[in-house]
Amino acid sequence: MRVALFIPCYVDQFYPNVAIATLELLEKHGCKVTYPLKQTCCGQPMANSGYEHEAEGCSQLFAENFAGYDYIVCPSGSCTLHIKHHLHTEKNAPEEAHIRKTVYELCEFMVDVLKVDDIKASFPHKVGMHQSCHGQRGLHLSQMSELNAEPFSKPGSLLAMVKDVELIKLDRIDECCGFGGTFCVAEEAVSAKMGKDRVADHVRHEAEYITGADMSCLMHMEGILKRQNSKTKIIHIAEILNGIDN
Amino acid sequence: MTISHLKYKIQNLKQYEVSSRENILKVVLKNQPEERALPVIDIPVTTSHEEWVEALKKRLEILHVDVREVADYAALKDLLKQEAIPQDRTVTTISELSDVSTLIEAVKEDAHSLEDVDLAIIPAHFGVAENGAMWVTESLVKYRVLPFITQQLAIVVNRKDIVYNMHQAYQRIAGTNYDFGVFIAGPSKTADIEQSLVLGAHGPKGMTLYLLG
Amino acid sequence: MHSKVTNHADAAIQFNLDEPRVDWHDKTLWFIREKRDLASHALPEWEQLREYASQIKNNVLSNLSQYLQEFEKNAIANGVIVHWAADAAEHNQIVHEILKKHKVDRMVKSKSMLTEECGLNEHLEHNGIEVIDTDLGERIVQLAKEPPSHIVLPCIHWKKEEIGELFHEHLGTDKGASDPKYLTAAAREHLRETFLTRRVALTGVNFAVAETGEFVVSTNEGNADMGAHLADVHIACMGIEKIIPKQQHLSVFLRLLARSATGQPITTYSSHFKKPQPHQEMHLVLVDNGRSVQLGKEDFRNSLKCIRCAACMNTCPVYRRSGGHSYHNAVAGPIGSILTPNFDMRVNKDLPFASTLCGSCSNVCPVKIDIHDQLYKWRQVLMKEGLGPTTKNASMKMMGWVLSKPALYDISGKAARWVLKNTPFVVSNGMNPWFKQREMPAPPKESFKEWYKKNRKN
Numbered sequence: 067m068r069v070a071l072f073i074p075c076y077v078d079q080f081y082p083n084v085a086i087a088t089l090e091l092l093e094k095h096g097c098k099v100t101y102p103l104k105q106t107c108c109g110q111p112m113a114n115s116g117y118e119h120e121a122e123g124c125s126q127l128f129a130e131n132f133a134g135y136d137y138i139v140c141p142s143g144s145c146t147l148h149i150k151h152h153l154h155t156e157k158n159a160p161e162e163a164h165i166r167k168t169v170y171e172l173c174e175f176m177v178d179v180l181k182v183d184d185i186k187a188s189f190p191h192k193v194g195m196h197q198s199c200h201g202q203r204g205l206h207l208s209q210m211s212e213l214n215a216e217p218f219s220k221p222g223s224l225l226a227m228v229k230d231v232e233l234i235k236l237d238r239i240d241e242c243c244g245f246g247g248t249f250c251v252a253e254e255a256v257s258a259k260m261g262k263d264r265v266a267d268h269v270r271h272e273a274e275y276i277t278g279a280d281m282s283c284l285m286h287m288e289g290i291l292k293r294q295n296s297k298t299k300i301i302h303i304a305e306i307l308n309g310i311d312n
Numbered sequence: 313m314t315i316s317h318l319k320y321k322i323q324n325l326k327q328y329e330v331s332s333r334e335n336i337l338k339v340v341l342k343n344q345p346e347e348r349a350l351p352v353i354d355i356p357v358t359t360s361h362e363e364w365v366e367a368l369k370k371r372l373e374i375l376h377v378d379v380r381e382v383a384d385y386a387a388l389k390d391l392l393k394q395e396a397i398p399q400d401r402t403v404t405t406i407s408e409l410s411d412v413s414t415l416i417e418a419v420k421e422d423a424h425s426l427e428d429v430d431l432a433i434i435p436a437h438f439g440v441a442e443n444g445a446m447w448v449t450e451s452l453v454k455y456r457v458l459p460f461i462t463q464q465l466a467i468v469v470n471r472k473d474i475v476y477n478m479h480q481a482y483q484r485i486a487g488t489n490y491d492f493g494v495f496i497a498g499p500s501k502t503a504d505i506e507q508s509l510v511l512g513a514h515g516p517k518g519m520t521l522y523l524l525g
Numbered sequence: 526m527h528s529k530v531t532n533h534a535d536a537a538i539q540f541n542l543d544e545p546r547v548d549w550h551d552k553t554l555w556f557i558r559e560k561r562d563l564a565s566h567a568l569p570e571w572e573q574l575r576e577y578a579s580q581i582k583n584n585v586l587s588n589l590s591q592y593l594q595e596f597e598k599n600a601i602a603n604g605v606i607v608h609w610a611a612d613a614a615e616h617n618q619i620v621h622e623i624l625k626k627h628k629v630d631r632m633v634k635s636k637s638m639l640t641e642e643c644g645l646n647e648h649l650e651h652n653g654i655e656v657i658d659t660d661l662g663e664r665i666v667q668l669a670k671e672p673p674s675h676i677v678l679p680c681i682h683w684k685k686e687e688i689g690e691l692f693h694e695h696l697g698t699d700k701g702a703s704d705p706k707y708l709t710a711a712a713r714e715h716l717r718e719t720f721l722t723r724r725v726a727l728t729g730v731n732f733a734v735a736e737t738g739e740f741v742v743s744t745n746e747g748n749a750d751m752g753a754h755l756a757d758v759h760i761a762c763m764g765i766e767k768i769i770p771k772q773q774h775l776s777v778f779l780r781l782l783a784r785s786a787t788g789q790p791i792t793t794y795s796s797h798f799k800k801p802q803p804h805q806e807m808h809l810v811l812v813d814n815g816r817s818v819q820l821g822k823e824d825f826r827n828s829l830k831c832i833r834c835a836a837c838m839n840t841c842p843v844y845r846r847s848g849g850h851s852y853h854n855a856v857a858g859p860i861g862s863i864l865t866p867n868f869d870m871r872v873n874k875d876l877p878f879a880s881t882l883c884g885s886c887s888n889v890c891p892v893k894i895d896i897h898d899q900l901y902k903w904r905q906v907l908m909k910e911g912l913g914p915t916t917k918n919a920s921m922k923m924m925g926w927v928l929s930k931p932a933l934y935d936i937s938g939k940a941a942r943w944v945l946k947n948t949p950f951v952v953s954n955g956m957n958p959w960f961k962q963r964e965m966p967a968p969p970k971e972s973f974k975e976w977y978k979k980n981r982k983n
Contacts, residue, residue, distance in 0.1 A: 085973035116908030123929025203884035212888035214571040246881030254958035289963025333609035343821030348583040443790035457754035478776035491800035504662035505705035515747030
């Protein structure tokens with residue numbers, strides 16, 4: 067199984083440990099992983115700002131970099147969703163359809179493709195799970211509270227395999243944290259307020275860590291926690307699953 | 313076409329209205345997407361009639377409706393006599409109750425004369441268990457405004473005339489004739505001030521349901 | 526109180542100056558979202574009902590011209606006088622003409638978002654006609670001379686103490702009294718007198734049935750009925766998209782509407798108006814106001830499926846923390862943000878950006894409008910039209926260029942981390958909105974790419 071590792075640009079630049087954990091985790095579970103070195107960004111920041119038309123070069127580069135693999139795996143629901151829904155270049159090469167079909171967020175890849183049933187990791191902490199919207203409502207990584215439907219959670223089922231994790235309950239299980247890409251600066255007032263409220267829910271329930279499958283939301287919440295000098299920390303789910311105890 | 317309608321058309325027909333109609337329909341026709349089929353609505357109900365009655369009673373309790381079960385009109389009359397407040401103006405549109413309440417048989421005067429009605433006792437065609445709504449039409453109340461203008465409302469419905477959901481309700485309504493009909497689910501209410509529930513916004517401040525039979 | 530700011534982000538800054546009030550607003554609306562969850566989760570067929578409603582509305586849009594004519598024919602046969610209005614101005618003119626014909630200079634009105642959209646009250650008041658809104662929430666905002674902030678709960682942004690003060694001033698209630706029961710009773714007395722003395726009543730329309738020519742109005746207070754039944758003239762105004770094909774379809778929509786809106790299984794009153802009373806004139810105004818054009822936009826037409834339940838507002842984390850007025854339109858929140866650019870792209874270009882695209886709105890929508898996808902699509906349309914700020918246009922162009930060139934990206938990435946690490950004051954100041962309430966991420970010593978090159982053979 068040839069897996070291409072798709073690392074979001076801000077993870078590459080600011081959170082290399084998350085990328086390393088993702089790589090090691092996939093390798094541990096038997097994948098032959100390649101990181102295409104010429105990758106930059108999926109183009110989502112432009113597209114979500116209304117500039118899909120300026121992201122053509124980005125999309126073409128992505129299609130070139132990620133052609134010819136069995137799967138593409140990414141530790142971010144949001145970037146995965148963008149590729150799955152919006153990777154369409156003017157060239158419209160046949161690889162693009164293959165890429166859209168085979169791109170996976172890390173947790174869904176582990177549950178749906180690798181069918182992982184054993185994780186050798188321990189994380190003896192109280193952990194709050196943040197459901198990032200694009201992963202949850204876009205990729206259906208977890209059931210959505212708005213729907214009258216059976217609950218499930220792919221990241222949750224993976225965390226349940228980790229020894230000694232204590233998952234805390236939240237008052238609002240899947241409310242948005244307010245990151246929202248450029249929304250976080252364009253609508254700073256609401257974005258920060260949403261982030262403060264989301265963080266407060268975790269802190270109120272004594273989370274030592276907030277985890278999730280999207281580093282962008284976690285980066286936003288980390289910024290707020292640090293400003294508040296909070297003891298609560300953030301950690302990407304790949305780091306927990308890979309067995310790193312910060 | 314009614315007389316007032318004709319008169320209106322002749323006196324007030326404006327050219328722009330005619331052209332607006334044609335223009336709107338033209339653009340709509342041009343822009344409407346290709347045909348999408350209507351669904352066949354099929355929501356099976358598996359519970360029994362007795363369960364519906366129980367569900368109705370539970371629902372009405374939540375809606376602050378006082379539910380009384382009475383065997384027949386004779387028993388209902390006794391109950392109404394016992395609980396009557398002498399100085400109240402009570403009206404009914406149920407002929408069986410004419411000796412305990414003023415019977416309204418037909419519209420005879422201006423509806424504004426009902427403004428001081430304290431209690432109106434009216435029948436309903438049927439009730440809906442899932443939401444506590446009673447189906448009432450103009451012919452049952454004579455004055456459309458009666459169930460709204462009265463301070464207190466009492467509705468009489470036969471136990472056998474309880475359906476479970478709104479799909480069954482509209483099956484019953486289908487093909488019936490009414491000029492005005494209304495589902496009434498409890499007393500008038502509002503929660504516009506800080507989401508605090510207050511009964512008696514503009515219509516009745518309280519409601520009693522008499523379940524007959 | 527009503528902010529005249531017409532940019533969502535700026536209005537949101539104002540709204541967020543009083544954080545405890547934002548918390549209160551958020552909790553009040555979240556409470557309604559929770560009630561909606563309870564009601565919808567209690568019905569096993571909930572998702573099936575949403576699917577039916579969506580399919581019925583899709584069918585309506587695909588046959589709208591036929592249904593409109595069928596409805597018109599049946600309504601006329603029922604004795605209703607039907608009018609057609611191309612736009613807001615014509616709608617207002619039609620209503621004004623009816624009032625003039627009856628030599629009436631005052632009327633009562635129950636809730637109608639369409640008349641808010643058309644600015645009817647202002648038009649009539651300008652022409653010397655007094656309009657009294659009879660929905661309690663609408664009456665409150667009317668006394669306060671501001672527009673509703675929510676389509677179902679018009680004064681959800683008002684505290685009871687403030688309403689007490691307002692009523693003391695206008696209705697003579699006791700100073701300092703703020704008990705909702707007391708205040709509601711005062712409004713009841715004041716409005717009952719009004720109902721009894723007005724000869725014309727205007728109502729909105731929730732559903733109009735093509736098959737029978739009847740229209741349905743849903744209220745909890747009974748104000749639409751008090752007004753309409755006591756008046757000599759009943760005027761009902763509706764957008765052309767409110768048509769549904771058959772009477773039996775009301776079952777689907779009435780099961781969904783109130784559960785989605787407030788968590789009630791049905792509103793207290795669902796009134797079916799078919800024929801006028803013998804002494805009465807009943808008018809119905811069908812309003813286009815941009816809807817027929819919107820119908821032609823494939824990406825945006827299904828926003829016309831909306832039944833105005835406001836579930837998308839109650840669930841929207843942005844709406845709850847910015848308030849209805851920040852959307853500077855009659856219909857606020859996510860649905861407003863996809864409807865209003867149809868009216869005026871320039872004036873409403875900020876609204877599709879007033880969202881994180883979290884998607885909760887689409888999930889609660891009882892007619893399954895893809896609201897967050899439309900927000901995304903509107904962004905593309907608006908920026909392609911060149912409506913973005915020049916600086917943003919330029920920076921996005923630059924970003925697109927850099928990100929398509931791997932070598933350039935490597936350099937700029939390093940530069941970004943270098944700046945972060947070495948000159949924190951450059952970015953950590955008031956000019957950077959991120960930094961106002963958040964710390965920047967700590968810069969790592971190397972990027973993943975650099976680590977990978979050292980640690981893995983490619």
